[in-house]
Each structure stands twice: as C-alpha cells, then as structure tokens.
Amino acid sequence: MKVMEIKNVRKSYGNKEILHGVNLSVEEGSIHGLVGRNGCGKTTLMKCMTGIYKQEEGEILIGGQPVYENPEVKAQVGYVADSNQYFDHYRIDEMVEFYRQMYLSFDQQAFFDYNQCVGLEFSKRIRELSKGQSMALASMLNLSIHPKIIIMDEPLSGLDVIVQKQVKDFIINEVEMKGMSVLISSHDLKDLESFCDSISMMKKGKIIHEGTIDDVKSDFAKIQVVFSNGLPNGLSxxxxxxxxxxxxxxxxxxxxxxxxxxxxxxxxxxxxxxEEIPMTLEEIFIYSNQ
Known part of the structure; x- marks a missing residue:
C-alpha cells in the first residue's frame, strides 16, 4: 500500500522550472532513499512533500489526501530539514515542551529514551549545538511524534559514527514497531544501500531510476572482459x-x-x-550522472 504518491509534480522559482514532472511513491512501512547531486531538486521536492511549498502542477498525496494546506495530514508528517532553523534562544527542554504543545501525538517519554542514548544536555540552548547535535535533536523530536511518514533531508550529516548508528536504529525501530514510512536523502550511498528498501535517483529535476535496490542495480551491468589479442574494432x-x-x-x-x-x-x-561482477549503488549513481 502506498503511503505517499507524487504525481507529475512541477515546481518553478520565477521563470526557472526546478521539478519537471516528478513521479514517485513510498510504500507503507518502508524506507525509501532519495539521491541526487546538489542542485538536482531534492530539497525542493521534499519541501513540496511537507506542504512548505506548493507545486504548480501535479499532486502530492499522503494517505490519499493532499498535503498542502491540510493540517490533519501535516500532523502525521515528520520533517527533518537539512538545516534546522529552530528558535535558537530556546533550551532543549523548551523545544521539547514546544513539540508537546504542537503535536497531540508527541511522546515525551520516547524522546527521553532516545536522548538516553544520544546524551544531549537539556539546559543547552539551540544556538550552542553543533550541526550534528542539531540534526540528532531534530530526528529525535520528529520521531517522537510517531508520524505516519517522516521526511528526512540529510539527517545523518554531521553526526559522529556512534550517533549516526543510534539514529538509524531509532528509525528502523519506529518502522518495525509502528509501521512508520521513511523518505530519506543522503550523500552516503553506501549507507543508503544497506538501509533502504527502495530508492529513487534524481537528475536535473527528474526521477531517472526508481525501485528496489536490486531493481535499480539491474538497470546496469559491470562486466570484465579479457581480450588477449588487444582491443577489437567496434567495441564502442x-x-x-x-x-x-x-x-x-x-x-x-x-x-x-x-x-x-x-x-x-x-x-x-x-x-x-x-564475467559479470557486482555493482554498488555509488557506481550506478556516478555512471547515471555522466
């Protein structure tokens, strides 16, 4: 069952079209990766998914309902931005209270449990946090909503390897225990390959590959060939x-x-x-962008 459907979405800034008829879907209870080079439109697409931006054309549906200007749907969506602009003068405990008041589903005990592993000091102000600490805080706050779907833009960026593993474990646990769905972007394709059920690759505002990791890999082949007598004519x-x-x-x-x-x-x-030999997702990404 599809928890999110994106149908022929187009989005422009002024006269420049950023998204060119994007189609993408996320299955319920799955982790879906979104990859692409900087400037390909990933963040714009994610902001359309969360209802921050309104697309000029197409539909974005969560649970069959449009997300834009739909508070009931938005309450079921967690969003971890690539740059989290919280109230920088707030302490962490004040930010927790803010989320508790904003979201009826906010689970304060879940947040405390997450932070037992991460170890942020509740008395610290947001402006005092490192980028990695800020990303960890955003992930914990949004996971504690127990959202139907969480959209995460480079959430592992800046995290040390221990906290990175903890945040991934938090995500996986929420998927397994609550049936949450995830759409996550990352530049670490090796990480996504071991983490995601399916993936979409973007290039210049379009989806160029979508499917399970195995489906995407099957679009390409890497073979080793021995020509004992030198390069033959016509190979190209x-x-x-x-x-x-x-x-x-x-x-x-x-x-x-x-x-x-x-x-x-x-x-x-x-x-x-x-002989055909295995390809990594990173290799496929590189060759798709040549």
Missing part, C-alpha cells in the same frame, strides 16, 4: 555501452541492457573471458 558500438576502461588485456565495461546476446557478441569479437 556495443549496444548500451556507457563506458569502459582497461588494465592490460582486462577490460571493465559498464552497460545498460546487458544480455546473453551481448556476451555472445563479445566472444565473437575475440573475448576469451566474460
């Missing part, structure tokens, strides 16, 4: 070839749409050895 004409490199007689090729037909073609061109 292989269908779906993205790029290739070599170390001596061993060539590493990246392709889309790899098949037995291409393997046969390579052997006919003189390949004495052809």
């Amino acid at each position: 004409e292989i269908p779906g070839l993205v790029t290739y490199s070599n170390l001596g007689s061993i060539y590493t090729m990246i392709l889309t749409g790899y098949s037995n037909v291409i393997e046969k073609t390579l052997k006919e061109m003189g390949a004495s050895f052809v």
Whole structure:
C-alpha cells in the first residue's frame, strides 16, 4: 500500500522550472532513499512533500489526501530539514515542551529514551549545538511524534559514527514497531544501500531510476572482459555501452541492457573471458550522472 504518491509534480522559482514532472511513491512501512547531486531538486521536492511549498502542477498525496494546506495530514508528517532553523534562544527542554504543545501525538517519554542514548544536555540552548547535535535533536523530536511518514533531508550529516548508528536504529525501530514510512536523502550511498528498501535517483529535476535496490542495480551491468589479442574494432558500438576502461588485456565495461546476446557478441569479437561482477549503488549513481 502506498503511503505517499507524487504525481507529475512541477515546481518553478520565477521563470526557472526546478521539478519537471516528478513521479514517485513510498510504500507503507518502508524506507525509501532519495539521491541526487546538489542542485538536482531534492530539497525542493521534499519541501513540496511537507506542504512548505506548493507545486504548480501535479499532486502530492499522503494517505490519499493532499498535503498542502491540510493540517490533519501535516500532523502525521515528520520533517527533518537539512538545516534546522529552530528558535535558537530556546533550551532543549523548551523545544521539547514546544513539540508537546504542537503535536497531540508527541511522546515525551520516547524522546527521553532516545536522548538516553544520544546524551544531549537539556539546559543547552539551540544556538550552542553543533550541526550534528542539531540534526540528532531534530530526528529525535520528529520521531517522537510517531508520524505516519517522516521526511528526512540529510539527517545523518554531521553526526559522529556512534550517533549516526543510534539514529538509524531509532528509525528502523519506529518502522518495525509502528509501521512508520521513511523518505530519506543522503550523500552516503553506501549507507543508503544497506538501509533502504527502495530508492529513487534524481537528475536535473527528474526521477531517472526508481525501485528496489536490486531493481535499480539491474538497470546496469559491470562486466570484465579479457581480450588477449588487444582491443577489437567496434567495441564502442556495443549496444548500451556507457563506458569502459582497461588494465592490460582486462577490460571493465559498464552497460545498460546487458544480455546473453551481448556476451555472445563479445566472444565473437575475440573475448576469451566474460564475467559479470557486482555493482554498488555509488557506481550506478556516478555512471547515471555522466
């Protein structure tokens, strides 16, 4: 069941269109990663998802209801921004009280339990926190709402490795125990690969790949080929070839749409050895943005 549906969303700033007909969905009780280069439109899309911005075209539905100017839906959405602009003169305990008054579902005991692991001092003012501490605070506050869906823009940025693992454990526990859904962006693709059920890749305001990690990986193939007699003519004409490199007689090729037909073609061109090897999400991201 889809908890969030984004249908043909377009968003512009002045005369510049940032989002070009974006389509994306998040399954209930899943963790969905959103990746893309800086400036590709991720943060703009997330602000549309949370109802901060209104799109010019398309629909953004949470639980089948539009999010923009819908307080009932917004109350079910947690949002951790990439830069959390809280009241910087507030102490942490005052921020907790603010959330308690703002959200009927806010679970103060859950926040205290989270902070037992993270160890923020309640008497500290927001302006005294490091970036990592501020991100940890935002994550704990929003998870304590027990939202239907939480949207997190680079929430692990600035966290040390211990707190990073703790925050990931908090997220996973909320998904498993409460059925919460997550949409999370991160520049650490290795982390997302081990953490997410599905993923969307953005490029220049569009989604270029979407699906489970395995689905996205299946769009590309990395193969090692041995040409004992040197590079054959016509290699660059292989269908779906993205790029290739070599170390001596061993060539590493990246392709889309790899098949037995291409393997046969390579052997006919003189390949004495052809083997497909695993690709990482990071490699796919790099080759998708070339």
